[in-house]
Each structure stands twice: as C-alpha cells, then as structure tokens.
Amino acid sequence: MQIERDHSKEFEKISEAYEKSGGDVSNLLSKDIVSIIVSGNQVIGRNTVEGVDIKADVKDNTVVLYLDI
DSSP: EEGGGGGGGHHHHHHHHHHHHTTHHHHHHHSSSOEEEEEEEEEEEEETTOOOOEEEETTTEEEEEEEEE
C-alpha cells in the first residue's frame, strides 16, 4: 500500500489507534489484502489485488467508494 507523503503522520496516528484496539497494522499494508484507509473525507491509502478495483470520490464531504470485482 502506498501512503501519500502528506498523509504519513495521519497514517501513523491511525496505525497507533488500530494497534491499541487489537488490530495488526501489517494487514493494512499487505499486498495480498484489499484495503482502503479513510480519514475524515479523504482516502489516504489503498491497496488492491488482481481482479479487484477500488475507486473513491468525495461528494458532499463524504467518501463514496466504488468496488469492482
């Protein structure tokens, strides 16, 4: 998963909270798991695998996801 540079600190905070709640951050970064990280109304990272496409738009301050399998 590629995290945009201007969101790296935000991802760091999300990672800390995810780990505190019992999650394994490596799952968010795994290349064989489809994942998307949304903070507020912005997508700060996403990962897809072959056969899965994720697109995101922001409409009316809301993130709208389109998942094509």
